[in-house]
Amino acid sequence: MSEAADPALLDAVVGGALILVSGLCVLCSYRVISGPTNPDRVVALDAIATNVVAIAVLFAIQTDRGLFITVSLVLAIIGFIATVAAAKFITDGEVIDEP
Amino acid sequence: MIRTGLTIALIVVGVFFLTVGTIGMLRLPNVYNRMHATSKPTTLGTAAIFFAGFAHFGPGAEGLTALIGIVFLFLTVPTGAHMIARAAEQIGIPFEGSVTWPDASAVDRSDRAERAERTEKSDD
Numbered sequence: 001m002s003e004a005a006d007p008a009l010l011d012a013v014v015g016g017a018l019i020l021v022s023g024l025c026v027l028c029s030y031r032v033i034s035g036p037t038n039p040d041r042v043v044a045l046d047a048i049a050t051n052v053v054a055i056a057v058l059f060a061i062q063t064d065r066g067l068f069i070t071v072s073l074v075l076a077i078i079g080f081i082a083t084v085a086a087a088k089f090i091t092d093g094e095v096i097d098e099p
Numbered sequence: 100m101i102r103t104g105l106t107i108a109l110i111v112v113g114v115f116f117l118t119v120g121t122i123g124m125l126r127l128p129n130v131y132n133r134m135h136a137t138s139k140p141t142t143l144g145t146a147a148i149f150f151a152g153f154a155h156f157g158p159g160a161e162g163l164t165a166l167i168g169i170v171f172l173f174l175t176v177p178t179g180a181h182m183i184a185r186a187a188e189q190i191g192i193p194f195e196g197s198v199t200w201p202d203a204s205a206v207d208r209s210d211r212a213e214r215a216e217r218t219e220k221s222d223d
Contacts, residue, residue, distance in 0.1 A: 010106060039186060
């Protein structure tokens with residue numbers, strides 16, 4: 001147990017996870033660019049937003065700075081608002097209804 | 100030492116779920132299937148990584164922020180996926196193959212007809 005869980009292994013795992021999740025964001029951008037319909041693009045952007053939340057938490061663990069947990073929370077809020085606004089734009093053609 | 104091992108295990112689980120979600124989004128044939136593939140595994144994966152943050156920082160201020168992030172994620176991701184699915188159905192993207200509504204007469208189509216009228220009117 002003691003050799004399986006030393007901080008050097010944690011650094012390696014967090015670094016590898018950061019690289020892998022960044023690569024997943026690049027793969028998601030394929031669906032953003034070539035998605036056949038607009039809801040496909042919104043789904044892919046939503047997946048990218050959630051991946052960026054995960055990247056912020058991983059960065060907080062890597063640098064040992066808890067501030068980035070708060071950053072990830074703010075990113076989650078912004079991603080949710082962006083998804084709702086894009087869904088409303090797809091349906092109605094406008095985000096805020098004019099009276 | 101146990102805390103470091105727990106953090107490593109949770110990060111591995113989270114990255115696995117994020118990878119599964121992205122592969123599903125790239126491979127599945129339809130908007131609805133892709134949404135099914137992204138929303139659930141991405142939520143689980145990011146929640147596992149938030150738990151890794153909680154395990155790493157301990158139950159202080161930052162750890163509690165991570166727990167709030169998990170609650171927020173479980174509230175917002177299904178809501179967003181539902182809204183995109185509703186928008187995709189309303190602009191008329193067809194279902195895959197033999198998939199239908201359980202009871203087609205129970206679905207209210209009046210708003211779609213209204214919108215079609217409105218777009219026709221705006222085209223004039």
